[in-house]
Amino acid sequence: AQSVSQHNHHVILSEAASLELGCNYSYGGTVNLFWYVQYPGQHLQLLLKYFSGDPLVKGIKGFEAEFIKSKFSFNLRKPSVQWSDTAEYFCAVNARSGGGADGLTFGKGTHLIIQP
Amino acid sequence: KAGVTQTPRYLIKTRGQQVTLSCSPISGHRSVSWYQQTPGQGLQFLFEYFSETQRNKGNFPGRFSGRQFSNSRSEMNVSTLELGDSALYLCASSRGTSGRETQYFGPGTRLLVL
Numbered sequence: 001a002q003s004v005s006q007h008n009h010h011v012i013l014s015e016a017a018s019l020e021l022g023c024n025y026s027y028g029g030t031v032n033l034f035w036y037v038q039y040p041g042q043h044l045q046l047l048l049k050y051f052s053g054d055p056l057v058k059g060i061k062g063f064e065a066e067f068i069k070s071k072f073s074f075n076l077r078k079p080s081v082q083w084s085d086t087a088e089y090f091c092a093v094n095a096r097s098g099g100g101a102d103g104l105t106f107g108k109g110t111h112l113i114i115q116p
Numbered sequence: 117k118a119g120v121t122q123t124p125r126y127l128i129k130t131r132g133q134q135v136t137l138s139c140s141p142i143s144g145h146r147s148v149s150w151y152q153q154t155p156g157q158g159l160q161f162l163f164e165y166f167s168e169t170q171r172n173k174g175n176f177p178g179r180f181s182g183r184q185f186s187n188s189r190s191e192m193n194v195s196t197l198e199l200g201d202s203a204l205y206l207c208a209s210s211r212g213t214s215g216r217e218t219q220y221f222g223p224g225t226r227l228l229v230l
Contacts, residue, residue, distance in 0.1 A: 043119070043222065043224075044208075047220070060170075061216055094215045101213070101214065102161075103149055104149070104151075106159035106161075108158040110161075
């Protein structure tokens, strides 16, 4: 079974700082990779996803992530964070099987606080 | 377009009881997945339904079951509740089951078992 590790459980940054949240997964096969975000009081929503092709993917609100296959990593980045980026961030993976995939395996999440 | 809705939003039960949670997916979405979220274990996949058939199942005991109706609405049932079943139960819907579709999450049902 696959697993997902998010290195930082809590991150505190000042506005305009650069952000990188680490995510590593363990699975030897082909995977689909996702970052979801949960803003205070809101539902989980998709930030970005990667299936194949260019390993650098861009998502909403200026976020991007890079898939490095050799490192089993899918780190999330943003060059300049804003106070409104305060949220819980989840990395997730599902493994492809046949014509479909299994359920999402989530990391434990990173609670990001942006100080004005 | 209306989002994923879950009912009830909050529920208090006692040990040994059973509970049924309901999820209405986004119109046109045929896949519904259920997740359990707890502070200790995080988000864990329970099962996925597509066209009234369970396609995937996570590592949960048989006390956790679900079903999907012809209109894609889904229910999950937990029998013989235990204290450890206290959690936020999230439902997510997507168009299909390729694994590449975006899953749209509902607000969750918060279950407290006393």
